Amino acid sequence: MHRAGATIHVEPRAFDLLCHLVTHRDRVVSKNELLDSVWGDRFVSEAALTTALRTVRRALGDTGGRQGMIRTVHRRGYQFVAAGTTVGAAPPARSEPARTAAPFGTDHQVIRFCKAGDGARIAYASVGTGPPLMKAANWMSHLDLEWTTPVWSHWISGLARNRTLVRYDERGCGLSDWEVPSCTFDDWVDDLETVVEASGLDRFPLLGVSQGGAVAVAYAARHPARVSRLILAGAYARGRQVRARDAAERNEAxxxxxVARVGWSHQDPRFLRVFASQFLPEGTPRDWEEFVDFQRRTTSPANGVRFLEEFARIDVSAIAHQVRCPTLILHSRDDARVPTSQAGELAALIPDSRLVMLDSRNHLLTATEPAWAEFLSHIDAFLNG
Known part of the structure; x- marks a missing residue:
């Protein structure tokens, strides 16, 4: 193909995708139709479609954010929207039966994979039905194991109630690639962008929990037109090393x-138990054991250290004011992991924000505490408002 007089080389599948979109530019083309038209009877995941679409957009000088050539239509598909004249016939579309997506509710999820710009494979999943809610990845995620651990199972069912919850495993964690070129905060934001595009979301509410809150803030600041509402739970703008106010606090951080480096590197059971208790101070010894076991199966010791080092350096305080959507900040009043001062800082930095303090000491709310029902009630009211 040619653009501005220059020859642009595009791989055949991507070119077929572009031809189909141009040929049917009078309507929105569904993902299933594109899969059937371009790949025929060869079964591929939506990640292949996402990769081809990204290739086409790059060749056209378009992006998922700009969408001047190809527009993503939420929950429906894609449409070629640029003005143009057809000067040749596009290749005939293959006649194949349309794919039917399997229905699923809150007891069943669909896991897919997409690739980040540096080649890292990212696993993401959809569960539930209804309007979307995107959840940014946070420490200790595993799309499959989360269904059976008491740490996260109630989060999935609660957040997917009357809506479609989309979540993913961050790089180095869960079902995503553990061996990755880099694992920085910018990589995490880029991975969220990749999952949003792979999911075909256009405008949506975004949830960030713990350090995932900073990722969500950065994404919302980058893409104000994409995020309709922002929810931050147990979040912070600055990591512990960044927010240290004096030498004593820096030394403590x-x-x-x-200690975390040594404990994680050697998988010291005493350290891991104390670490778990910081997230669930009101939990039982059984809860802490479940938490420790989940951590061990979720990522490698080396990656655990990498995550903790990066968490300490997080700083979105300079860009939080760029968030333009209504924002709900939920924080446990006696959070033992992230101090309430961080919730107050976020509320002061984000213009259209509201802070709600929950009566709990837990960083991650449990299914049995009253604060959990209150947490869900505030989210429902905020998203339905």
Whole structure:
């Protein structure tokens, strides 16, 4: 193909995809139709479609954010929207039976994979029916194991109630690739962008939990037209090393990180138990054991150290004011992991925000505490408002 007089080389599948979109530019083309038209009877995941679409957009000088050539239509598909004149016939579309997506509710999820710009494979999943809610990845996620652990199972069922919850495993974690070129905060934001595009979402509410809150803030600041509402739970704008106010706090933060490095590297059971208790101070010894077991199966010791080091350096305080959507900030009043001062800082930085304090000491709310029902009630009211 040619653009601005220059020859652009595009792989055949991507070119077929472009031809189909141009040929049917008078309507929105569904993902299933594109899969059937371009790949025929060869079974591929939606990640292949996403990759081909990204290739086409790059060749056209378009992006998922700009969408001047190809527009993503939420929950429906894609449409070629640029003005143009057809000067030749497009290849005939293959006549194949249309694919039917399997219905699913809150007891069943569909897991797919997509690739980040640096080649890292990212696993993402959809569960539930109704309007979408995108959840940014956070520490210790595993799309499959989350269904059976008491740490996260109630989060999935609660958040997917009357809506479609889309979540993913961050790089180095869960079902996503553990061996990745890099694992920085910018990589995490880029991965969220990749999953949004792969999911075909146009405009949607976004949830960020713990350090996933900072990722969500950065994404919302980058893409104000995409995020309709922002929910931050147990989140913070600045990591512990960044927010240290004096030498004593810096030394304390450095010591905390050194202990975490040793504990995670050697999988010291005493450290992991204490670490678990910081997330669930009101939990039982059984809860802590479940938490420790989930961590061990979720990522490698080396990656656990990488995550903790990066968490300490997080800082979105300079861009939080760029968030333009209504924002709900939920935080446990006596959070033992992230101090309430961080919730207050986020509320002060984000213009259209509201802070709600929950009566709990847990960083991750449990299914049995009253604060959990209150948490869901606030989210429902905010998203339905």
């Amino acid at each position: 450095d010591l905390d990180l050194d």
